[in-house]
Amino acid sequence: MSNRQMSSGAAARNLTSTKGTKPLRASQGKIAALFLLPYLAVFLVFRLGPSIAGIAISFFKWDLAGSLSFIGINNFKRMLTDSNFHTSILNTLIFFVLTLPPLILLSLLLAAFFNQKMRGRNVGRVVAIIPYVLIPAVVGIIWNWMYDNNFGILNFYIKKMGGSAIHWLTNEHVALISVAIVIIWSFLGYNTILFLAGLQGIPKELYEASLIDGATRFQTFMKITLPLLKPTTSMVVTLTMVNTVQLFDQIYVMTNGGPGTSTLTMVQYLYTSAFQNYEMGYGSAIEVAVLIILVIMIFIQNKFLKVDEGV
Amino acid sequence: MKKIIAVLASIAMVSSLFSGCAGGSQPASTASGAASGAASSSASAPVSINYYGGWTGGDLDKMSALVQKFNESQSEVQVTFTSLQWSQMFTKFLADYQAGSTPDVVAMHTFELGQFVDMGVLNADAIKGLNLNAADYIKTAWDGTILNDVQYGIPLDVNMHALYYNKDLFKAAGIASAPTNKEELIAAAQKLTVDANGKNATESGFDAANIKQYGFGFLQNHHAFYQTFALMNQQGYNPFTDNMTTLSLDSGKTSAALQFLEDLVYKYKVTPAGEKSPIDDFKAGSVAMVIDGNWQLSGVNSAAKFDWDTAAYPQIFSQKAVWGAAELLAIPNNKDADKVKAAQTFIKWLSDNSAEWALSGQIPANVKAQQAATKIKGIDAYNSELDYVKFLPAHKKSVKIFSSAAPSPILTAAQNAMLNGKDPAEITKQLESDINKVLAG
Numbered sequence: 001m002s003n004r005q006m007s008s009g010a011a012a013r014n015l016t017s018t019k020g021t022k023p024l025r026a027s028q029g030k031i032a033a034l035f036l037l038p039y040l041a042v043f044l045v046f047r048l049g050p051s052i053a054g055i056a057i058s059f060f061k062w063d064l065a066g067s068l069s070f071i072g073i074n075n076f077k078r079m080l081t082d083s084n085f086h087t088s089i090l091n092t093l094i095f096f097v098l099t100l101p102p103l104i105l106l107s108l109l110l111a112a113f114f115n116q117k118m119r120g121r122n123v124g125r126v127v128a129i130i131p132y133v134l135i136p137a138v139v140g141i142i143w144n145w146m147y148d149n150n151f152g153i154l155n156f157y158i159k160k161m162g163g164s165a166i167h168w169l170t171n172e173h174v175a176l177i178s179v180a181i182v183i184i185w186s187f188l189g190y191n192t193i194l195f196l197a198g199l200q201g202i203p204k205e206l207y208e209a210s211l212i213d214g215a216t217r218f219q220t221f222m223k224i225t226l227p228l229l230k231p232t233t234s235m236v237v238t239l240t241m242v243n244t245v246q247l248f249d250q251i252y253v254m255t256n257g258g259p260g261t262s263t264l265t266m267v268q269y270l271y272t273s274a275f276q277n278y279e280m281g282y283g284s285a286i287e288v289a290v291l292i293i294l295v296i297m298i299f300i301q302n303k304f305l306k307v308d309e310g311v
Numbered sequence: 312m313k314k315i316i317a318v319l320a321s322i323a324m325v326s327s328l329f330s331g332c333a334g335g336s337q338p339a340s341t342a343s344g345a346a347s348g349a350a351s352s353s354a355s356a357p358v359s360i361n362y363y364g365g366w367t368g369g370d371l372d373k374m375s376a377l378v379q380k381f382n383e384s385q386s387e388v389q390v391t392f393t394s395l396q397w398s399q400m401f402t403k404f405l406a407d408y409q410a411g412s413t414p415d416v417v418a419m420h421t422f423e424l425g426q427f428v429d430m431g432v433l434n435a436d437a438i439k440g441l442n443l444n445a446a447d448y449i450k451t452a453w454d455g456t457i458l459n460d461v462q463y464g465i466p467l468d469v470n471m472h473a474l475y476y477n478k479d480l481f482k483a484a485g486i487a488s489a490p491t492n493k494e495e496l497i498a499a500a501q502k503l504t505v506d507a508n509g510k511n512a513t514e515s516g517f518d519a520a521n522i523k524q525y526g527f528g529f530l531q532n533h534h535a536f537y538q539t540f541a542l543m544n545q546q547g548y549n550p551f552t553d554n555m556t557t558l559s560l561d562s563g564k565t566s567a568a569l570q571f572l573e574d575l576v577y578k579y580k581v582t583p584a585g586e587k588s589p590i591d592d593f594k595a596g597s598v599a600m601v602i603d604g605n606w607q608l609s610g611v612n613s614a615a616k617f618d619w620d621t622a623a624y625p626q627i628f629s630q631k632a633v634w635g636a637a638e639l640l641a642i643p644n645n646k647d648a649d650k651v652k653a654a655q656t657f658i659k660w661l662s663d664n665s666a667e668w669a670l671s672g673q674i675p676a677n678v679k680a681q682q683a684a685t686k687i688k689g690i691d692a693y694n695s696e697l698d699y700v701k702f703l704p705a706h707k708k709s710v711k712i713f714s715s716a717a718p719s720p721i722l723t724a725a726q727n728a729m730l731n732g733k734d735p736a737e738i739t740k741q742l743e744s745d746i747n748k749v750l751a752g
Contacts (some may be wrong), residue, residue, distance in 0.1 A: 052508075065430040084718040150525070150583040151597060164520060170531070170585030170730045257717025258532070259726040264717045272718065274452040275402045277711050 058284035065278070069118070075285035085286065087261045088269040090246060091176060092293075095265060099187075099244045104237060106184070107191030110266035112225075114192065115199045125196070128189035136186070140253025143182045147254075169255055172262035179263055182250055187243060191236050198232030199225070234305040241297050247292065266290050339368035341559035357389045358653040363404050365397030368377070369609040373671040378557035380667075381660055383721035388653040390416075398716075398725050408432055413643045415654040421455030422703040422713060424463055425553065429707035433463045434494035437642040441465065441659055448453055451700055452637040452676035463500030463664040464639035465658050468668060470604050471635035471700050472520060472537065473692045474625065475590070475611060478618040480524070480599040484511070485488050489622030490600075493571070500526030503599035512581055519580045526581040535572060535725035537634035537703075538602065541624065544632035544701045550614045553704045557750060566735035569728045571627055577732045592631045593619075604696040605693045612688050613640030623691035635700035637676060711749050720745035 148166035274283025452466035503526035669684030
């Protein structure tokens with residue numbers, strides 16, 4: 001990724017430079033715009049348009065069938081007193097805390113492992129990414145069976161070892177952790193591949209120099225690998241944040257927000273409000289809240305993992 | 312699923328910008344005289360109509376076959392059938408309605424009717440124009456199509472809970488017949504709950520931590536509340552009405568219903584806590600009796616490798632009652648009189664020819680169709696319950712109150728009882744409070 005950033009940065013400099021290269025001709029610019037047009041059209045119609053409409057709808061009461069009626073900030077006021085919304089925020093944040101650290105640390109370790117020269121490395125990399133390419137609903141169904149209280153394979157082995165059956169998805173204190181395990185399993189390979197790309201972009205000469213200087217492997221990792229991996233880490237943290245906060249599929253399949261409201265996340269609540277209760281305005285207001293929370297999180301993340309310009 | 316949401320949101324939001332805000336493209340209500348408008352339609356070109364349903368699996372195949380049969384039986388009306396999961400289908404229905412391309416026929420359950428009536432999207436006059444006769448339909452199903460003295464649909468079928476039991480396991484345990492009351496049910500379930508050492512729940516040394524075969528199973532989601540509802544009715548108590556504005560629950564009766572279900576898990580230990588798919592456990596032979604609906608009959612008939620049968624839902628309290636629901640066919644508002652006429656023709660035909668629908672385990676609401684239907688194995692027990700089946704009300708907020716997805720008052724109550732073993736009186740209190748919050752919202 002960093003390689004790609006560097007090369008695209010160099011390309012940009014070349015395009016804007018007046019020395020040594022010819023300026024981009026107007027006709028070439030038009031052709032470039034034409035190439036961009038299909039994606040731009042899709043983005044405007046299916047991404048940007050609905051997003052803006054969603055923000056607008058959050059100020060209306062609308063049951064999808066009738067006309068919209070403007071209610072100002074009432075949907076946002078309702079959030080202040082809606083205990084289910086508060087529960088959904090809390091669950092989302094707990095879920096975020098449960099998944100983000102393991103997804104960063106474990107994937108970094110796994111990437112470092114797969115970055116070694118060894119036999120079967122490529123096979124290992126493919127195996128690591130398989131959970132990510134499975135359809136989320138399928139992942140949910142598979143784990144549903146594995147988590148079954150009475151006849152699931154996990155409890156089978158736990159009982160074999162003399163333990164008591166765990167109510168993975170039906171105990172309100174355990175369900176969110178169980179879903180988090182599935183998400184970590186599912187996204188670990190994806191993050192690993194991203195870190196692996198970052199690791200492979202670090203020049204080998206730096207490691208050779210540190211070896212000559214007598215640095216230990218730990219020192220090399222802390223002083224060379226981690227700092228140079230910062231752009232990748234920043235990107236992985238951002239993507240993981242977005243993916244976990246917006247998580248819906250697996251929860252929908254595995255618990256549907258239950259037991260009770262113990263796995264009710266913000267996006268799950270958004271879905272129920274908008275598409276089951278037909279409170280489109282309130283669902284849109286929750287969407288705005290998700291957006292604000294994500295922006296705040298990314299802002300904080302940028303503070304801690306600030307990537308210097310030109311890196 | 313994210314993609315589905317994105318598509319649905321796009322439809323909703325884009326349509327809000329380009330049609331909803333304009334406020335002029337909403338389909339208008341059509342009078343019963345719509346039928347007369349058909350005379351002006353072209354004699355040669357068939358009228359094409361869209362029909363939305365929420366069936367999946369075997370039900371879907373049977374309904375698709377019925378639609379195809381209708382299309383082949385005449386040349387005036389051609390029906391395009393679309394089936395999605397219920398909640399997704401309703402979202403599509405409303406989005407299409409808003410966009411001015413409403414489906415012409417929509418299937419729904421009786422308890423969902425109130426919401427759509429409140430939205431004003433259903434054409435009651437089109438149903439009135441069919442001149443249906445109440446005597447031709449099962450009474451509970453017929454009553455379920457009427458809200459505030461107005462009929463909004465034609466009854467299609469009736470669904471209920473009943474008891475599935477494994478006759479081979481009964482024979483091995485020395486039990487002669489299916490349980491009919493509380494004492495028989497608990498006694499049978501205890502005998503049929505067997506641990507890893509082969510001891511049943513009535514024997515000393517029974518190891519409740521290592522149960523290999525359970526005696527009694529049931530879904531512990533919203534269906535556990537449906538059973539609570541049945542058990543409240545068995546005490547002659549039904550606080551839920553079509554027009555309730557507040558709810559005051561009888562703590563004694565509601566708690567007694569919840570307590571009975573909790574005891575099966577936590578006191579008698581004959582029901583697996585957190586059971587996800589009792590019918591699959593039943594088919595696998597790991598649970599001897601389960602409570603489930605007639606929509607499972609087709610699947611059990613084809614999958615069970617043992618002798619089995621069904622029995623009426625046991626009478627636990629003073630009178631018989633069982634939870635049920637009916638499906639109905641409604642016609643949304645539409646300016647196009649030809650399409651309304653075609654929809655009328657189609658739903659009348661479907662009702663009259665619903666005998667084949669029974670092959671999927673459904674009980675046709677049309678009496679003649681019910682009598683003509685080939686009896687699928689296990690249906691008799693369900694038919695025997697028709698006189699005392701109880702429906703949830705068609706309140707305008709029923710979909711929210713009786714939702715199967717969190718946050719749902721009934722789901723929270725059911726799971727607090729079945730999964731957490733909480734005090735039934737406390738659950739009752741919270742249920743009352745949660746429902747009142749929805750009613751006040």
